[in-house]
Amino acid sequence: MAEKRVVSGIVSSASDGEPLVGASVHISGTGIGVVTDGQGEFKLEVPENTSEITFSYTGYETRKVSPGHGSVLKVSLEESGYATGEIVVYSTRSIEKLKNIPRKVEIVTGKDIEALDPVNATDLLKKTSGVDVIEYPGVLSGVSIRGFSPKFSGLDQNVTYLIDGRPAGATNLATIDMNNIERVEVIKGPSSALYGSQGMGGSINFITKKSMGRIAGNASIGYSSFSTLDGSVSVGGSLADRFDFDLGLRSFNQNDDYKVGSNTLISDPDPEVLEQEIGTMENSTYATLSGNLRFGYQIDDRIRVDTRGEIYQAHSVKSPGSIWGVYGHGEKDVDRQTLDVTMTGEWGVHNVRFKPYWSEEKSVYYKKDDDGFNYRSSTSETEWLGFQLQDEVAFSKQRFTGGIDYSTADVVSRSFLDAETEKAPYRPNQQLSSLGLFGEIGVSLFDEKVIANLGGRYDMTVYKLKETPFFSVIDTDSEEYDNFNPSVSVQYRFIPECKIHASIGRAFVAPNPYEKAGFYVDSNGMETRGNPDLKPETSVTWDAGLTYETQNGGFRADVTYFSTDWEDFIQTVSAVDDDDTVYKTFVNLNAAEMNGVEFEVSYDFGAWDDYRYSLRLFTNFTHLFSSKTMDDEIEEEMLYVRQNRGSVGIEYDDFKLFVARLTARYIGDRFEQNWFRYYDEVRPTLKDPIIEIPASLIFDASVAFRVNDTNKVTVIAKNFLDENYTEKDGYNMPGRSLGVRYTVNF
Known part of the structure; x- marks a missing residue:
């Protein structure tokens, strides 16, 4: 029977160092785990040969950490793309937290994309964001916002389509594939003050993945x-x-x-x-x-x-x-x-x-x-x-x-x-x-x-x-x-x-x-x-x-x-x-x-x-x-x-x-x-x-x-x-x- 030891520590937010209460801490690949207490602290009994511990918290990126031979871990978690109040939004042409944007903004998260398994961008947006849709079979569609008529072609669109904040180069929304899209930001209301023409209904910004660290x-x-x-x-x-x-x-x-x-x-x-x-x-x-x-x-x-x-x-x-x-x-x-x-x-x-x-x-x-x-x-x-x-x-x-x-x-x-x-x-x-x-x-x-x-x-x-x-x-x-x-x-x-x-x-x-x-x-x-x-x-x-x-x-x-x-x-x-x-x-x-x-x-x-x-x-x-x-x-x-x-x-x-x-x-x-x-x-x-x-x-x-x-x-x-x-x-x-x-x- 494998020997066991106790690993303890604290889980905090990487942005401000505040402890995360109720964060999940479990041995990777098992259901064995605990949650952090009111001070963000935890104690977990693990087998001596444990190679990895998984830390997760709602609104933060999951992190996997090797405990090594130590007994104390200090783990910080990065805010994820769907932390409702703390999400960083790019569609406003400046980096702002969602809670600090005085506009109507909806976020379609990576979790939404995974669960809905969309064929393309239109398939995702019509199921999540309350948009109007025009769609034909076989790669031809468009959406619009707040009562403007949707269009599937032409330079006179009523919505600004963006990829990472720049014009997407698409009039047919069906050509934007969701593979490697991290999340979607939907800003409702006029966007011409930031992006020029085509922004009467609002803007839709597709944020792509930008991975760093371990491959x-x-x-x-x-x-x-x-x-x-x-x-x-x-x-x-x-x-x-x-x-x-x-x-x-x-x-x-x-x-x-x-x-x-x-x-x-x-x-x-x-x-x-x-x-x-x-x-x-x-x-x-x-x-x-x-x-x-x-x-x-x-x-x-x-x-x-x-x-x-x-x-x-x-x-x-x-x-x-x-x-x-x-x-x-x-x-x-x-x-x-x-x-x-x-x-x-x-x-x-x-x-x-x-x-x-x-x-x-x-x-x-x-x-x-x-x-x-x-x-x-x-x-x-x-x-x-x-x-x-x-x-x-x-x-x-x-x-x-x-x-x-x-x-x-x-x-x-x-x-x-x-x-x-x-x-x-x-x-x-x-x-x-x-x-x-x-x-x-x-x-x-x-x-x-x-x-x-x-x-x-x-x-x-x-x-x-x-x-x-x-x-x-x-x-x-x-x-x-x-x-x-x-x-x-x-x-x-x-x-x-x-x-x-x-x-x-x-x-x-x-x-x-x-x-x-x-x-x-x-x-x-x-x-x-x-x-x-x-x-x-x-x-x-x-x-x-x-x-x-x-x-x-x-x-x-x-x-x-x-x-x-x-x-x-x-x-x-x-x-x-x-x-x-x-x-x-x-x-x-x-x-x-x-x-x-x-x-x-x-x-x-x-x-x-x-x-x-x-x-x-x-x-x-x-x-x-x-x-x-x-x-x-x-x-x-x-x-x-x-x-x-x-x-x-x-x-x-x-x-x-x-x-x-x-x-x-x-x-x-x-x-x-x-x-x-x-x-x-x-x-x-x-x-x-x-x-x-x-x-x-x-x-x-x-x-x-x-x-x-x-x-x-x-x-x-x-x-x-x-x-x-x-x-x-x-x-x-x-x-x-x-x-x-x-x-x-x-």
Whole structure:
């Protein structure tokens, strides 16, 4: 029988040295352990040959320590990415604790990503963050926030997508893979004061892993319904004292067409609105490959350089052409790649960052000719090039962040009649360039009881059409526009657990270049003229809310009211000039008002027992009181936006052997354009131009078994009650999917 000895010590927070009460201390690979007492101290009897002890605490990174031959251990734990009150958030362009940000911020943690097993970024966000979604089968989707319509392509997005604080270089959110993403920060409300165009609804920042210390990682392999095989590897750590890296690889392959759901739990939809007889989404198979690599080098105590690249490929993606196949079956290749370099330096009160970046997103679409062979029917390629330069100056608890951003986006399109004949694309090639100057003052008063941020950004935008084959006439003269977007946010913490917060800001979305600049004639002889007087779409949003959270992290609640005035919608119109020539142009017509309330509540019953376990209930819900567009006193419902949406869930973790999660997602009614009214075989009587899509309720669950500290088996059930629903009219989403995943840590 092995001899035993007693190991004692104290567990504390690495940030401030405070003892951690209720931290778990156990012999690695076993269920033998204790928790720290009121002073953060512990005593644990271990076998003499014990090689490793695991220390963990809610909101902190787990740490494994070799006890050696000593009897006293002093262990400090680093705060993790999901410590509700202490998380460091980067989406504000300065390093701030979540509790000190006077804005509505939601964090999607690494634990959420692991439990939900998302196919891509959209799959994750729609299950966690109360966003609106538009999604087609086979790598095409987008999201939006607080009532703005979601988009899946184009430079005129309503949400800013970021990767580590810089533009993501993606209009199709499905191309952002979750492998090697540590967490996601969702900031609701206008972001143009920090990031420029596309920030009317808010910003979504994907934070990548940055590993240091001992090289470690994990590999997983999974199999699920529709003959889906999913494998990934993630590894990172320090290669030398100053040199570290992260590497992530993933292969996903859905080999069979998916089955759609067979139930409608909370609605009784018109069969012409929601197809219920066809059980399989034909031509819906696809496969993806993705990889990312980061190298970091600490030049000295003040200067650091990180380089990160990412590749995403989805080739031979099948396109079903709707559940009825009325648009015909197609195929496409989707590619995205990106590269950036981050240089940071600290000199006294200055924290300087310079980040140049490059991204490319490309889609190639195929059709079958009369002989049944695929030919390239069209291509679309968008390339981004830019940089960010900023300086954060800190004076005690006050700060100023300012800098300059430059970006240019080039869009090139091609179209083909057949395998050998090229024709004019739908729109000419175009370029959008922007130079932005921004600054923000952060003030903290009365021992952080009052925190306020005051900022603004001045953007100069240049629009230009480029020479395009098969366009008979193109005016390539550029047009310019400049505007200023201010923002103010403030919070007051009247007791340690409770604060009120409010913000107001202006945001804008720049027009596409072909809408503002130039003149062109398409292959049919129709003239399109840009409108040099065209204004960007603008919005002013204000919100106010109340947040309550206990010091031990057991309970958190927030309720926020928001209101948006959206002006200068851009619409396409026909016009006639003095020579009686009919042409298309673009004008600012519509306006919109959106207001609503959003709340989130969570409680962890593990707080009752010093977090020896975690049993967490959580919910979030968004209700829009109004989301209507207005033109000449005619009101219409905002399209692709749900008046109500929310989720509720329960999660249990014993921190040893078992973790389980059950969630339900409610998506309310929405209005869409009825593009299928032209097909009598699909909608013989439903001819309204706008139709209402019914509400749905989708359940997901996962159960993970920790065989030991190295091996884990997870069972995952997605949409396990087999709901039949859509995220875009005519494109029913997958029904019940069951799967198993094996993960090994190393």
